[in-house]
Amino acid sequence: MPDPLQRVRPVASGDRQEPPDVELLRRMRLGEEHGLELLYARYGGLVFTLALRIVGDPELAREVLQDTFLRCWDGSESFDPGRGRVPWWLMGIARNRAVDLLRSRLHQARLREREPLAAGTHEAAQPDATDALATRRAVINALQGLPVAQRQAIELAYYGGLSQSEIARELGAPLGTIKSRTREAMDRLRALLWPLIEPQREAPDGRD
Amino acid sequence: MTEEREHPIEDLAAYALGGLEGPERVRIDDHVGACAACAGLLEQYRAVAATLPLGLDPVPPPAEAWAVIRAEAARHRPPGAERVGTTGRPGWRRVMWPVLTALAASLLVWNVVLQFELTHRPPGPEVEALARRPGRLVILAGTGAPGASGRLLVAIDGHHGHLATAGLSPLSAERTYQLWFVRPRAAPMSGGTFSVDAGGRAWATITVPISLDDARLIGVTEEPAPGSAEPTGRYVLEAKTWR
Numbered sequence: 001m002p003d004p005l006q007r008v009r010p011v012a013s014g015d016r017q018e019p020p021d022v023e024l025l026r027r028m029r030l031g032e033e034h035g036l037e038l039l040y041a042r043y044g045g046l047v048f049t050l051a052l053r054i055v056g057d058p059e060l061a062r063e064v065l066q067d068t069f070l071r072c073w074d075g076s077e078s079f080d081p082g083r084g085r086v087p088w089w090l091m092g093i094a095r096n097r098a099v100d101l102l103r104s105r106l107h108q109a110r111l112r113e114r115e116p117l118a119a120g121t122h123e124a125a126q127p128d129a130t131d132a133l134a135t136r137r138a139v140i141n142a143l144q145g146l147p148v149a150q151r152q153a154i155e156l157a158y159y160g161g162l163s164q165s166e167i168a169r170e171l172g173a174p175l176g177t178i179k180s181r182t183r184e185a186m187d188r189l190r191a192l193l194w195p196l197i198e199p200q201r202e203a204p205d206g207r208d
Numbered sequence: 209m210t211e212e213r214e215h216p217i218e219d220l221a222a223y224a225l226g227g228l229e230g231p232e233r234v235r236i237d238d239h240v241g242a243c244a245a246c247a248g249l250l251e252q253y254r255a256v257a258a259t260l261p262l263g264l265d266p267v268p269p270p271a272e273a274w275a276v277i278r279a280e281a282a283r284h285r286p287p288g289a290e291r292v293g294t295t296g297r298p299g300w301r302r303v304m305w306p307v308l309t310a311l312a313a314s315l316l317v318w319n320v321v322l323q324f325e326l327t328h329r330p331p332g333p334e335v336e337a338l339a340r341r342p343g344r345l346v347i348l349a350g351t352g353a354p355g356a357s358g359r360l361l362v363a364i365d366g367h368h369g370h371l372a373t374a375g376l377s378p379l380s381a382e383r384t385y386q387l388w389f390v391r392p393r394a395a396p397m398s399g400g401t402f403s404v405d406a407g408g409r410a411w412a413t414i415t416v417p418i419s420l421d422d423a424r425l426i427g428v429t430e431e432p433a434p435g436s437a438e439p440t441g442r443y444v445l446e447a448k449t450w451r
Contacts, residue, residue: 031285033278040274048269050261062273069277075286084251088258095226103442104354132266139263157227158260163442164227179218186221189256196262197255 021086025079028072036073043087044069047094054098054159064101068094099161135196142192150185153178215239215246224253230443231390234424238392344420346447348428350375353444356408360387360426360447362416371402373410373428376444379403384433385410385444389418390425399426401435423447 018038019027027035044065051064071077071093079089143151156167164182168175216239222228223236240247344366350356356375363369371387379385387399402412420426426447429439 029286033281036277036281037274040277044274045266045268046261048273049264049267052267053261053264058270062270065269065273066276066280070280070284073277073281073286074284084254084258088254091258091261092226092254099226100351100354103352135262136264136266139259143260143263154225154260157222157225158257162227163229164222165229166442167227179222182225182227183218183221186224186253186256189259190252193256193259196259197252 022079022081025072025086029075036069039072039086039090040069043090046087047090050091050094051098054095054161055101060101061098064094064098067097071097095158102161138196139193142189145192146185146188150181150188153181154185154189157182215243217246217249220246220250221253224250224257226257229439230425230427230446231388231396231439234390234392238424344369346420346426348373348426348445348447350444351446352442353377356445358428358445360414362420366416366419368413368415371399371410371412371414373402373404373445374408376404376408376410376428378406378408379430382433384431384435385428386431386435386439387412387414388425388427388429388439389416389423390427391418391422392424396439398435398437401431401433 021039021042024035024039028039047068048061048065051068052058052061055061055064068090072079072090077089077093079086083089143154146154152171153167156162156170157164160167162170164178165175167173168178171178216236219228219232219236220240223233228236236250240250344360344362346360346362348358348360353376356373358371358373361370361372373385376385384401384403386401388396389399390396397417399416400412400414402410402414404410427439427443428445429443430441431439
């Protein structure tokens with residue numbers, strides 16, 4: 001069963017079986033632009049969505065999107081199969097670039113100057129495929145099932161780009177408390193989302 | 209030794225979310241490199257983190273984004289990429305000379321700038337030492353300050369050197385930049401503090417408290433003036449590689 005992150009990509013036309021992600025990376029290393037195009041078609045939307053969530057500005061999100069795929073193309077970022085799957089790697093690159101921008105003083109100055117984005121300023125998304133919608137609901141439900149404090153710790157770390165120490169200062173909580181909340185939240189999410197991540201394997205329990 | 213110190217499980221979750229800073233990341237990298245159990249758990253946490261964006265309402269990227277990527281990709285082919293459909297010279301030859309030319313040009317510019325700086329500094333033993341070829345060069349990237357960069361030039365004796373930075377924001381009088389050398393399983397050691405000029409540049413004499421071969425991370429943080437006993441601020445510059 002394919003990676004749930006792959007289900008987000010547009011449905012391919014025709015009956016041709018699509019190459020796996022690592023094959024696309026191999027083609028990109030050889031300079032085949034079609035590999036880059038396919039990879040972008042699969043994950044460009046998700047990368048942009050993540051970037052926009054973090055930086056809150058469509059122009060900056062576009063910079064993150066372009067930077068992410070160009071760094072994959074020119075070899076600035078190399079994929080290590082031992083550290084996970086291609087979409088996880090892509091999301092990691094995009095998140096790091098977005099957080100770098102988020103932390104930059106230029107970005108903070110721009111946000112201070114701009115009005116909050118009005119609703120409806122984005123191009124309307126195409127209706128989700130059924131399985132992508134189900135996946136999104138599953139992730140939303142899993143997050144909403146967390147205690148507020150745990151969800152807050154996750155969101156401040158992942159989307160806010162804050163370190164554990166910064167979160168502790170932000171919330172006025174001990175660092176150890178923040179670390180525990182984060183770990184407990186990730187354990188609960190792991191248990192809830194594992195059928196999406198590894199549907200063929202039983203969910204891990206406790207400490208592995 | 210507590211189990212948490214033996215297996216830093218609580219830090220693995222934070223690591224997967226990108227919530228650890230330089231020395232903590234180094235510590236976890238060292239640990240998972242030697243502990244299969246923690247490496248496996250970290251991979252699981254990474255998978256969980258990677259699914260978080262799936263819960264967002266999707267927003268399609270603007271059409272012009274792909275046009276820009278495609279245009280840039282056509283201009284900058286990956287290193288070692290073969291030119292598809294051509295005969296004759298291998299692709300690496302096509303990229304080698306432009307890369308070497310660009311590298312030589314950048315080194316020339318750097319050398320010119322460095323010589324200009326040296327001739328405008330008061331003479332002294334440190335300047336004379338630096339005028340000789342330095343022993344090591346460390347390049348720092350603006351991981352926490354996009355657009356910023358640094359060059360750490362370490363003298364042949366390995367104990368002192370000079371740090372040149374660009375692109376860092378000037379700080380108030382209550383704040384200072386501080387250079388750190390991080391070893392595995394040890395507290396970071398300070399290489400000194402410095403400030404930048406109105407143009408965002410610094411040229412500072414620094415101490416190198418440990419052998420560069422023992423350092424896993426070299427970085428610059430913002431600290432309260434006149435400096436801290438250990439890093440308290442985020443890393444604005446971090447070394448990528450050194451030679």
